[in-house]
Amino acid sequence: MAQVLDGLRVRNEIFAELRPRIEQLRSSCRAPGLAVILVGDNPASAIYVRNKVKACEELGLYSETHTPPASVTTEELSDLVQALNRHPEIDGILVQMPLPPHVDARAVLLAVDPDKDVDGFHPLNVGRLVTGRPGLRPCTPSGILELLKRHSIPIAGREAVVVGRSDIVGKPTALMLLQEHATVTICHSRTRDLASVCRRADILVAAMGRPAAITGEFLKPGATVIDVGTNRLHDRAEVAAIFRNDAAKLAEFDRKGALLVGDVHPLDAAEKAGAYTPVPGGVGPLTIAMLMANTVEAAERRLRGC
Ligand code: NDP
Numbered sequence: 143m144a145q146v147l148d149g150l151r152v153r154n155e156i157f158a159e160l161r162p163r164i165e166q167l168r169s170s171c172r173a174p175g176l177a178v179i180l181v182g183d184n185p186a187s188a189i190y191v192r193n194k195v196k197a198c199e200e201l202g203l204y205s206e207t208h209t210p211p212a213s214v215t216t217e218e219l220s221d222l223v224q225a226l227n228r229h230p231e232i233d234g235i236l237v238q239m240p241l242p243p244h245v246d247a248r249a250v251l252l253a254v255d256p257d258k259d260v261d262g263f264h265p266l267n268v269g270r271l272v273t274g275r276p277g278l279r280p281c282t283p284s285g286i287l288e289l290l291k292r293h294s295i296p297i298a299g300r301e302a303v304v305v306g307r308s309d310i311v312g313k314p315t316a317l318m319l320l321q322e323h324a325t326v327t328i329c330h331s332r333t334r335d336l337a338s339v340c341r342r343a344d345i346l347v348a349a350m351g352r353p354a355a356i357t358g359e360f361l362k363p364g365a366t367v368i369d370v371g372t373n374r375l376h377d378r379a380e381v382a383a384i385f386r387n388d389a390a391k392l393a394e395f396d397r398k399g400a401l402l403v404g405d406v407h408p409l410d411a412a413e414k415a416g417a418y419t420p421v422p423g424g425v426g427p428l429t430i431a432m433l434m435a436n437t438v439e440a441a442e443r444r445l446r447g448c
Contacts (some may be wrong), residue, residue, distance in 0.1 A: 147290075147293050147368070147417050147424060148424075150423055152288055152289055152293075152428060153427035155292065156434070158433055161201065163438050167216075168202065169424035170371060171313050172231060174438050174440070175234070176233070176234040176235075179219070179222060179235070180238045181237075182210075182211065193430060194433060197434055199302070201434055206299060213246075215245070219253075223253040226252060226258070227253075227255040233437055233440040234258055236260055237261070251263045257278075259430060260281075270381075278439070279432075280314045282311050284432045284435075286368050289424070289425065290366070293417065300325070301327070301345070302323050302325065302326045303328075303339060303343035303345045303346050304326065304329065305356070306349035307329075331371045337359050338359060340356065340362075343365055346363065346366070346368065348369040348370060348405035353373035353404075354408070355405055358410035363414055363416075365415055367411050368419050369406040369419050370422075371405030371406070371421065372426065373422060376391070384407060384408070401423055402422050406418065
């Protein structure tokens with residue numbers, strides 16, 4: 143029986159470790175502060191932002207949300223970021239992606255002060271990651287590393303395969319696994335015979351955004367499987383096919399009108415992996431936990447000597 147890697151448990155551990163650090167900052171100076179910029183009215187982004195603000199409230203962090211309209215220009219958004227860079231009580235700035243297509247997302251991310259870049263997307267922090275220097279790291283990849291380490295999954299010397307090469311998940315995850323001395327392969331949509339490459343993996347990270355695409359034939363028996371994918375299924379037949387007509391899953395779908403599945407086939411992972419992350423409840427909670435950790439770290443650095 144495969145071990146389930148419990149993201150909620152690890153999130154709670156991380157929160158418990160952050161509380162005394164936050165208390166220390168609050169008593170010596172002030173609470174760490176996070177500013178979130180949510181452009182337009184993308185409902186999925188609004189949910190993500192709400193969850194981030196809720197986590198700040200749970201931990202006693204100061205947060206403020208800025209909601210420019212979808213018509214905002216690159217220049218206006220960059221000006222807002224610059225104002226937050228100067229804001230003394232803000233330690234972390236998060237620009238919720240995606241931005242509207244007319245906005246130059248790269249220019250906006252470049253405007254963020256690297257010391258307040260709690261998403262770890264600024265090229266300076268990317269460079270720090272690539273060269274193994276300390277710096278703010280992207281949240282989902284560092285959450286994946288926490289999940290592995292806190293479940294005592296060995297990384298050094300292992301074959302790791304990362305499916306997906308986005309700047310947000312795939313590439314930084316691969317770099318962090320490399321830093322932990324894994325032998326890393328990065329796959330993408332042009333990779334030939336993906337299944338046979340994935341079967342080499344002792345640690346397989348799926349971050350492609352393709353529901354249940356990684357099936358049993360992609361898995362080496364006993365592998366550790368990290369499923370980053372969050373795909374909302376609206377088609378009952380697709381849910382029935384993936385979950386092999388499981389009555390409980392179909393009832394859940396009927397109740398909610400949709401069902402969340404990862405990029406890894408959940409039943410195949412349970413059968414064949416040594417350990418795997420569930421969706422939901424695996425990687426997802428860690429992304430927010432690491433955002434909180436980055437905000438606290440940024441505040442500690444900025445408030446040193448306060
Ligand atoms: P992107 O769409 O930016 O990148 C997807 C990557 O997967 C690309 O590199 C793409 O290759 C590759 N890919 C797509 N289809 C295939 C295929 N059939 N075979 C091999 N590779 C493929 O997605 P993100 O990295 O932003 O996110 C990936 C998933 O993770 C999504 O489901 C997203 O919702 C989820 N996510 C979850 C988070 C969490 O907290 N749980 C946080 C962030 C993301 P190519 O480059 O060639 O196009």
